[in-house]
Amino acid sequence: MDNSQNTEDKILAAAREVFHKKGLSGARMQEIADLAGINKSLLHYYFRSKDALFEKVFTETFSQLANKMTEIFLSEMTLMSKIGIFVNFYFNFISGHSYIVQFVINALQDKPERIREVILKQNVTPEILLETIRKQLKEEMGLDIDPLHIYVNILGLVIFPVIARPLIQSIFAIPDERMAVFYEQRKKIVPTFIENALKGYETDRTMV
Amino acid sequence: MDNSQNTEDKILAAAREVFHKKGLSGARMQEIADLAGINKSLLHYYFRSKDALFEKVFTETFSQLANKMTEIFLSEMTLMSKIGIFVNFYFNFISGHSYIVQFVINALQDKPERIREVILKQNVTPEILLETIRKQLKEEMGLDIDPLHIYVNILGLVIFPVIARPLIQSIFAIPDERMAVFYEQRKKIVPTFIENALKGYETDRTMV
DNA sequence: GTCTATATCGGGATAGAC
DNA sequence: GTCTATCCCGATATAGAC
Numbered sequence: 046m047d048n049s050q051n052t053e054d055k056i057l058a059a060a061r062e063v064f065h066k067k068g069l070s071g072a073r074m075q076e077i078a079d080l081a082g083i084n085k086s087l088l089h090y091y092f093r094s095k096d097a098l099f100e101k102v103f104t105e106t107f108s109q110l111a112n113k114m115t116e117i118f119l120s121e122m123t124l125m126s127k128i129g130i131f132v133n134f135y136f137n138f139i140s141g142h143s144y145i146v147q148f149v150i151n152a153l154q155d156k157p158e159r160i161r162e163v164i165l166k167q168n169v170t171p172e173i174l175l176e177t178i179r180k181q182l183k184e185e186m187g188l189d190i191d192p193l194h195i196y197v198n199i200l201g202l203v204i205f206p207v208i209a210r211p212l213i214q215s216i217f218a219i220p221d222e223r224m225a226v227f228y229e230q231r232k233k234i235v236p237t238f239i240e241n242a243l244k245g246y247e248t249d250r251t252m253v
Numbered sequence: 254m255d256n257s258q259n260t261e262d263k264i265l266a267a268a269r270e271v272f273h274k275k276g277l278s279g280a281r282m283q284e285i286a287d288l289a290g291i292n293k294s295l296l297h298y299y300f301r302s303k304d305a306l307f308e309k310v311f312t313e314t315f316s317q318l319a320n321k322m323t324e325i326f327l328s329e330m331t332l333m334s335k336i337g338i339f340v341n342f343y344f345n346f347i348s349g350h351s352y353i354v355q356f357v358i359n360a361l362q363d364k365p366e367r368i369r370e371v372i373l374k375q376n377v378t379p380e381i382l383l384e385t386i387r388k389q390l391k392e393e394m395g396l397d398i399d400p401l402h403i404y405v406n407i408l409g410l411v412i413f414p415v416i417a418r419p420l421i422q423s424i425f426a427i428p429d430e431r432m433a434v435f436y437e438q439r440k441k442i443v444p445t446f447i448e449n450a451l452k453g454y455e456t457d458r459t460m461v
Numbered sequence: 462g463t464c465t466a467t468a469t470c471g472g473g474a475t476a477g478a479c
Numbered sequence: 480g481t482c483t484a485t486c487c488c489g490a491t492a493t494a495g496a497c
Contacts, residue, residue, distance in 0.1 A: 052463085070275075160420075201411075
């Protein structure tokens with residue numbers, strides 16, 4: 046840990062790492078203190094309790110993730126460009142932060158109320174996001190489709206392979222090197238898959 | 254808890270429920286004992302330790318899930334029929350067991366070796382599964398596509414919306430009733446989405 | 462602000478009576 | 480096989496010196 050940082054930041058950096066990997070109940074205050082290179086009791090001096098520290102980390106992480114997920118879709122581009130950039134960006138981002146999506150999902154599974162406090166003071170505007178996608182589906186591709194389903198499809202195609210990595214890798218006995226290739230391939234495959242699917246609606250119109 | 258069951262089964266049923274929801278570190282032996290309606294020390298009498306009990310539950314659950322995932326794809330049907338049935342079946346199954354996929358993913362994230370012991374003595378045959386899908390893609394749709402990507406796509410479109418339910422529901426402020434509708438819709442939307450995507454490859458052939 | 466020492470408690474595990 | 484009582488450690492949290 047860098048000594049130039051102040052103690053509070055060192056604690057937060059360490060707490061992030063440990064909580065992201067092990068969750069609330071799996072994390073140990075001692076481990077966080079060791080990783081931060083400080084004394085255990087300082088954790089309480091700065092953040093009062095384990096729970097308080099966890100909520101701090103969760104809020105931070107969720108905001109970061111939510112912003113990353115929306116900013117691309119709110120920019121000025123065609124929908125297909127957005128999808129291409131999002132998928133690409135996301136696989137890159139995730140490879141350096143492989144635990145954080147699952148961390149957020151688990152934290153919310155454990156206690157859904159956590160999101161309430163965060164969502165309000167956030168520049169996450171879900172309605173605008175969906176409305177933007179709906180408009181682009183209509184104007185650029187002539188499709189009247191529920192944008193939520195499309196958005197969830199995109200997320201599923203990107204996020205699932207990342208959080209299920211150990212599952213996929215063990216079941217199909219894929220070595221690390223081939224797994225890296227697999228993710229690299231998905232940067233092209235996923236946008237193509239989505240584009241094909243959406244184009245399919247244009248010819249065959251039997252949709253919700 | 255039903256008193257007609259023997260103690261071992263009562264414990265296993267309770268352990269399943271608690272571990273599925275809270276994971277290894279989040280679960281309490283006392284909670285399992287209470288739910289089973291028996292004394293805490295009996296847990297150790299029957300299963301020696303918390304870890305041993307957890308591994309037992311994990312093995313059981315993983316096998317069940319793996320079998321459910323493969324049996325449909327190894328049956329005798331067209332690929333598109335399989336996909337339709339799989340998606341339908343899966344959303345139904347999951348609604349009654351909403352925690353188990355995430356339980357498995359978390360357990361493997363936490364300790365990937367867990368799978369080794371299980372996978373061997375299993376009638377899960379991943380190579381055969383992929384080979385079957387590859388053959389059907391080729392013969393029924395004329396596609397030379399890596400079947401792993403397609404399989405992962407299917408799983409992602411089905412599993413992600415289920416495990417990310419609290420995330421999706423809170424972000425987009427979706428009430429429970431509308432969420433039930435959302436899953437109901439996906440039974441049709443997902444197979445259509447996949448079919449469209451695959452058909453897209455037939456005309457535009459620029460694939461890995 | 463940072464440390465050492467300690468309080469306190471919860472939870473996994475075991476001993477032993479019945 | 481099932482229970483009560485208890486051990487014992489690990490982990491959160493606090494007191495208090497520096």
